Amino acid sequence: MTYEIPKKVQTLGEDIQRSELKYHDREVLVSKEFTFDSAHHLHCYEGKCKSLHGHTYKLQVVMRGKVDDRGISIDFVDIKQIAKERIIDRLDHRYLNEVLPPMNTTAENMVVWMYEQLREALRSEGLFPAVRLEEVRLWETPTSYAAVTARLMGDDPA
Numbered sequence: 001m002t003y004e005i006p007k008k009v010q011t012l013g014e015d016i017q018r019s020e021l022k023y024h025d026r027e028v029l030v031s032k033e034f035t036f037d038s039a040h041h042l043h044c045y046e047g048k049c050k051s052l053h054g055h056t057y058k059l060q061v062v063m064r065g066k067v068d069d070r071g072i073s074i075d076f077v078d079i080k081q082i083a084k085e086r087i088i089d090r091l092d093h094r095y096l097n098e099v100l101p102p103m104n105t106t107a108e109n110m111v112v113w114m115y116e117q118l119r120e121a122l123r124s125e126g127l128f129p130a131v132r133l134e135e136v137r138l139w140e141t142p143t144s145y146a147a148v149t150a151r152l153m154g155d156d157p158a
């Protein structure tokens with residue numbers, strides 16, 4: 001069954017297109033969250049995390065960009081596609097020590113690697129510099145996270 005948009009609502013859409021009340025060119029942060037489950041263990045670490053164990057990780061990706069005529073700075077769908085391809089699909093239900101480049105799989109190391117992956121994806125997809133990565137946050141447990149920002153990564157725009 002198809003639903004026809006009422007004439008009144010169509011007109012409202014046209015009004016919005018014509019309206020002066022637009023926030024385009026204003027920079028806005030846009031964020032999306034993901035979860036994935038992985039196993040890992042730490043090296044050079046005395047404590048329970050030296051043994052093989054798992055986490056439900058939570059990843060938050062924050063991007064920033066100028067709002068366009070539609071009122072969108074970066075489509076949530078694009079953030080999802082990039083994060084899935086570059087991170088989630090590679091790490092979900094995997095043994096991190098095996099699938100990540102050689103690193104101790106701490107939240108700190110992983111979040112920097114994730115930032116680099118996402119920054120590279122924005123460039124290769126042609127979204128940068130209109131869209132920039134602002135912050136990446138990785139929760140290892142509900143109470144522990146590591147994060148990097150554009151400033152910490154030396155990527156602040158002049």
Ligand SMILES: Nc1nc2c(c(=O)[nH]1)N=C([C@H](O)[C@H](O)COP(=O)(O)OP(=O)(O)OP(=O)(O)O)CN2
Nearest residue numbers: 042049053055105106107108140141142143144146
């Ligand atoms: N700075 C860091 N400290 C620790 C890391 C890390 O990546 N960076 N990692 C670990 C372990 O991987 C461990 O699994 C997580 O430790 P912890 O937060 O203590 O885990 P809990 O399940 O005990 O968390 P609660 O939320 O307090 O129950 C260790 N340290």
Ligand SMILES: [Zn+2]
Nearest residue numbers: 040049053055
């Ligand atoms: Zn752990």
